Amino acid sequence: MTKALALLNDKRVRDVVYQAALLLGLVALTVFFVRNASENMVKAGIASGFDFLWRNSGIDVPFVLTGYTRSSTVLDLFWAGVANTMLVTVVAMVLATALGFLVGIARLSSHWLLSTVAGAYIEFVRNIPLLFFVLFWYFGVIAALPAPRDSVSMFGVAFLNNRGLTIPLPEAPAVFRWAVAAILLSWIAQALVAAWARRRKERTGQDAPVLAIGVVLVLVLPALAVTWASLATGWDVPVLRGFNYRGGFVVIPEFVALLAALVTYTAGFIAEIVRGGIQAVPRGQTEAAAALGLRPGRILRLVTIPQALRVMIPPLTNQYLNVLKNSSFGAAIAYPDVVSLFMGSALNNTGQAIEIIAMTLAVYLVIGLAVSAFMNWYNARIALVTR
Amino acid sequence: MSAASASLWRQRLFGSPATGVVTLLLAAGIAWLAIPIIRWALIDASWSGTTRADCAAGGACWVFVKARFGQFMYGLYPQDQRWRADLAGILFALATAAIVFAPPRLRLKAAIAALVVLPALGIWLLAGGFGLRPVETREWGGLMLTLFISVYASLIAIPLGILLALGRQSQLKVVRLVSVLFIEFWRGVPIIAVIFLASLLLPLILPGGVGIDRLARAVIGLGLVIAAYMAEAVRGGLQALPPGQREAATALGLTYWKATGLIILPQALRISLPAMTNEFIALVKNTTLVLVVSILDLLGIAQASLADPAWVGMNMEAYVFSGSIYWLICFALSRWSRHLEMLGRRQHR
Known part of the structure; x- marks a missing residue:
């Protein structure tokens, strides 16, 4: 005992x-x-198992990037949804980062009115539900746009109306493959030049004209390639026929509304991250750099930004993952993302709740883990080297 | 305006040519945006009347909001029973005030008393039974439902979140692994998918014949996700405590739970409170997602009211009204959270 x-x-x-x-x-x-x-x-x-994936889906999807048609399999429907989710996520990430940086820097401006306007924007978007913005853009703004006959014309080639955004489509998309290849090659060249210049600088202390070469390789060559490709192909420009536009590619209003909501909402959060990151760099750092005789531009590039980035990257990663997860808000306005297509339509048709839910959640978990892993690697790369 | 402050403003807005140009451009932009909005919302708006015909064209029709005010607040809750929702709201507000303003000695007791009595009392008042007329959850809606979901989901999320945060810090490997998996899983998936999941899977995994209310499914789903986010907020507080605190408590002979309850949590939660408030704000914003399983909270009622044939074209009025309520709630909470943070920082010095 x-x-x-x-x-x-x-x-x-x-x-x-x-x-x-x-x-x-x-x-x-x-x-x-x-x-x-x-x-x-x-x-x-209900029979369990994944056999239903090879059955005919029979669901019409209004916005397809893959080769999906209504006679494709349920598995193809899944991939079509994943592609749509990725498309809106990536575009929203890029635009929200740009807008967020602008607003964040404006918030720190010494100009009183500019900083106040930026602050008001941040307080406005951060305290309202994202779903509100999604519904507002869709039912409030896009629905109030003019009918196709009175579209808002953008240089006579793209047209914005209440049925979405109609843009021209290249007739020979193959030439764009060459353009993309050229762009990738010039970017690789830029990376090699930068590495060579850094090594030379460490060895001999001599500067190379990295900036000039970089502008040519990163901006000028790609711009030339895209211009050449645009001229080489014919364009299918949308034309008004009767009540709607014919030709071109229609970006559905759901995409436009979801994108606008994600960008305006996320930018408010990114702006706060940018502000916090820049403010986290101690003032002594910029003062010391100035005392060493660095010019303001170089102080920003060599002292402030590298240190601010280190603070900003973990919360930025979180925001990017939030954009991925929040892209599912499209389900509320029937944007055909993976949640609305697969967890909505396919589940209704087949009734395979457990299998479909598991696959849908796996999409987010797998992408989330991949992004986290990449960001951790990047974070470790730029981390402070201490002795 | 005195001469000194006038010169200060001139310096601020027109200190240099570049500053002046930026000021003028911004002012033009603000005027271009704000003047039509103010004209629409205030000057050209119609305030009195009862039907759509009483509204002048070109301005906002606030008559619409007035006529549907009851729905925006209570959804389809029977009109003669709405006092019950009011009473529940007042009781919760009083309890919150009592906990916040009670002398520190009594605070814990007040909180425990409120936690034991109020949740059940609230559900009884709203759902009825036992002498009150039963009201099905299908009839609940509006701002009342938004607040109900926020409060009850956080009643699941806060205790579970604290346990998960403790589990993540635990010495026991299995406990730590289970907590990490739970937290990372729920944080990795979209909340809208979780609400779908809860409404589809909960009836499936419970024994046949056990029905579970539609609203309860949504509250449980939200509660589980927010618990994972709450756990991360609490973890921040736990990690901010020096390890000496637990070591000293253990050296004094306190068991794990005594040390946690008496030494660790009181300090850690105080540090975490701003972060937890931010999670609560996120929860209030995310309650709108119950729209996808056709539960009509404030935003859902606004959305549903657009379909009323008697009030065609009231999109902007419905959105502006519901949006302002969300903004007021979240803005007030975020200010409070910032105030707590400042308070904490001052105490730490």
Whole structure:
């Protein structure tokens, strides 16, 4: 008896007992849920398994980037949804970063009115639900745009109206592949030049004209390539026929509304991150750099930004992951993303709740983990090297 | 305006040519945006009347908001029973005030008393039964439902979040692993998917015949996700405490739970409170997502009111009114959170 008591008072034994009890409880709960689910599914006549993925989907999707048609399989529907989710996420990330940096820097401006306007914008968007913005842009703004006949024309080639944004489509998209290849090549060249210049600077202390070469390689060459490709192909410019535009590519209003909502909302959060990051650099750093004789532009580039970035990257990663997750708000206005297509339409048609939910959640978890891993790698790369 | 402050403003707005140009450009932009909005919302707006015909063209029709005010606040809750929602709201407000303003000695007792009594009392008042007329959750809606979901989801999220944060710091490997997996899973998936998931899976995994209310499913789903976010907010406070605190408590002979309850949590939660308030703001904003399972909270009621044939074209009025209420709630909470943060920083010095 005393031996048993002594055993119970041993911290190591107790720890093992506690953990075993927790595990046992979790396993029991899982078994309980799984048994109920299988019973309920038998009652409802739903077969489990992933066979449904190869069945015909029969669902019309208004906005497709992949080769999906209504006679494709359910699995193709899944990929079409993933592609739409990725498209809106990536475009929103880029635009929100640009707007967020602008607003964040404006917030720090010494100009009183500019900083106040930026502050008002941040306080406005951060304290209103994102779903509000999505509905507002869709039902309030896009629905109030003129009908196709009175479209807002952008240089006579793109037209904005209440059925979305109609843009011209290249007739020979193959030439753009060459342009993209040229752009990638010149960017790789730029990376090589930068690495060579850095090594030379470390060895000999001599500067290379990196900036001039960089402008040519990063901006001028790609611009030339795109211009050449645009001239080489014919363009299918949308033309008004009767009540709507013919030709071109229609960016559906759901995409425009969701993108506008994601960008304006996320920019408010990114602006605060930018402000916090720049303010986190101690003033002594810029003062010391100035005392060493650096010009203001170089202080910003060599002293302030590298240190501010280090503070900004973890919260920025979080915001990018939020954009990915928040792109699912499109389900509220039927933007065909993976949640609305797969978890909505496909689930209604097939009734395979568990399989479909697991696949949908896996999309977000896999992308989220990949982005986190990349950001951790990047973070480690730019981290302060201490001796 | 005195001469000194006039010169200060001149310096601020027109100190140099560049400053002056920026000021003029911004002022033009603000005027271009604000003048039509003010004309629409105030000058050309119609305030009195009862039907759409009483509204002048070109301005906002606030008659619409007046006529549907009850719906915006209570949804389809029976009119003669709305006092119950008011009473529940007043009780919750009083309890919150009592906890915030009670002398520190009594605060914990007040909080525990409120936590034991209020949730059940609130559900009884709203849902009825036991002498009150039953009102189905289908009829709940509007601002009342937004507040209900926020409060009840955080009743799940805060205790669970604290446990998860403690679990993540635990010495026991299995506990730590389970907590980390739980937190990272819920933080990794979109909340809209979780609400779908809760409304589809909860009835499936419970024993056949056990029905679960639609609203309860949404509240449980939201509660589980927010718990993961709350756990991260609490973790910040736990990590800010020097390890000497727990070591000293253990050296004094306190058990794990005694040390946690008496030494660690009181200090850690005080540090975490601003972050937890921010999570609560996020929760209030995310309650709008119940729209996707056709539960009509404030935004949902505004959206549904657009379909009323008697009030066609009231999109802007509905959005401006509901949006301002969300903004006021969240802005007030964020100011309070900032105030707490300042207070904490001052105490630390």
